[in-house]
Amino acid sequence: MADIGEKLRSAREAKGLSIEDIEKATKIQSRYLVAIENDEFDKLPGDFYVRAFIRQYAQIVGLDGKELLSEFHQDVPESKPDEYVENSIDNKSEEVRETTDNKKNLWKNYLPKIAIGLGVIIVILVVYVLYARLSSNNQNNTAENSNVSVSSQTSSKKTKPAVKKSSVKISELSDNEFRVTGLKNNRRLVLKSGDQTVTASISINGNTQWQQTLMANQKQTVTIPSDAERVVITLSNDDGTSVTVGGKKVPYTSNGSYRSLTLLIGAAKRTQSSNSSTNNETTSSSATGQNNNVQSSRVSQSQSQSSRVQSSTQGRSEEQRSAQSSSQQQSTQQSSTTNTENNNR
Numbered sequence: 001m002a003d004i005g006e007k008l009r010s011a012r013e014a015k016g017l018s019i020e021d022i023e024k025a026t027k028i029q030s031r032y033l034v035a036i037e038n039d040e041f042d043k044l045p046g047d048f049y050v051r052a053f054i055r056q057y058a059q060i061v062g063l064d065g066k067e068l069l070s071e072f073h074q075d076v077p078e079s080k081p082d083e084y085v086e087n088s089i090d091n092k093s094e095e096v097r098e099t100t101d102n103k104k105n106l107w108k109n110y111l112p113k114i115a116i117g118l119g120v121i122i123v124i125l126v127v128y129v130l131y132a133r134l135s136s137n138n139q140n141n142t143a144e145n146s147n148v149s150v151s152s153q154t155s156s157k158k159t160k161p162a163v164k165k166s167s168v169k170i171s172e173l174s175d176n177e178f179r180v181t182g183l184k185n186n187r188r189l190v191l192k193s194g195d196q197t198v199t200a201s202i203s204i205n206g207n208t209q210w211q212q213t214l215m216a217n218q219k220q221t222v223t224i225p226s227d228a229e230r231v232v233i234t235l236s237n238d239d240g241t242s243v244t245v246g247g248k249k250v251p252y253t254s255n256g257s258y259r260s261l262t263l264l265i266g267a268a269k270r271t272q273s274s275n276s277s278t279n280n281e282t283t284s285s286s287a288t289g290q291n292n293n294v295q296s297s298r299v300s301q302s303q304s305q306s307s308r309v310q311s312s313t314q315g316r317s318e319e320q321r322s323a324q325s326s327s328q329q330q331s332t333q334q335s336s337t338t339n340t341e342n343n344n345r
Helices: 003-016 019-026 030-038 047-060 065-071 082-156 272-344
Strands: 169-172 178-182 186-191 198-204 207-214 220-223 228-235 241-247 258-263
Touching: 003 047, 003 065, 019 030, 019 047, 030 047, 047 065, 082 241, 186 198, 186 228, 198 220, 207 220
Parallel strands: 178 258
Antiparallel strands: 169 178, 186 220, 186 241, 198 207, 198 228, 228 258
């Protein structure tokens, strides 16, 4: 007569199931299932689990667990807490199945919504990829066009280096007075003469830094120190001259005569002394010019007088020479007359 283990094995094989299939369905370890088929109940964790595992096994292979246990009750060890086993194992397995079925039903209910959401996401991704490609193609086309235009321009004309804008600002306070702001690293003052020779000088804070005569179209560069507040530039003739500070041209209008320019650096204050000193410089320079003119006229007068004296002296010497020659002629005539008289005697 077949035992309970052999009957369970036959039912499993009849359904084409393996031990692994039963293990997945019942969550019972395969070694316990093999022990049940071999009637090795002592390998199970206890009598309590023997009857529970047999019922689960029988239910999976299509047998009635209770009838099977009652039929082979002599071979299966007895356990008192049958009701507990029924309530804990069988009922829980049914609750598990119901919960699993409910989850499956929930999954089926949410599946259309999930599919719709995925479809929307896929459509958005496709639109984004197409837009990105179109924009990249447009950018590449514009870049190629710009490269072509730039290359054509560079082939026809040489590229000019970028010119940095000067931060220097020059504001006019009067005809001969200007304020210079924004001087930083470039603190060079460049004085350039025009088509004529110019005598010029540059003084900083009342001290003369440079004084010289510039030939036509000649330049002179002076670096303005960081503590400079007042720069005075004097020109004997401002015709065609130019003054630049930090690369910025001083906007004065040439009048073809003497000029004194005052540059106030930064927030330097205007003082009356500077104006009076400028006027004094103008007066002194004009006086110097007048003195030079007087001296030149005096020199010309002295030269004319000396030439007159020389001409008069030369005339007197010629008169003396003519007088001497006449006297010599008279003496010669007297001597010849005396000799003639002596001979007659």
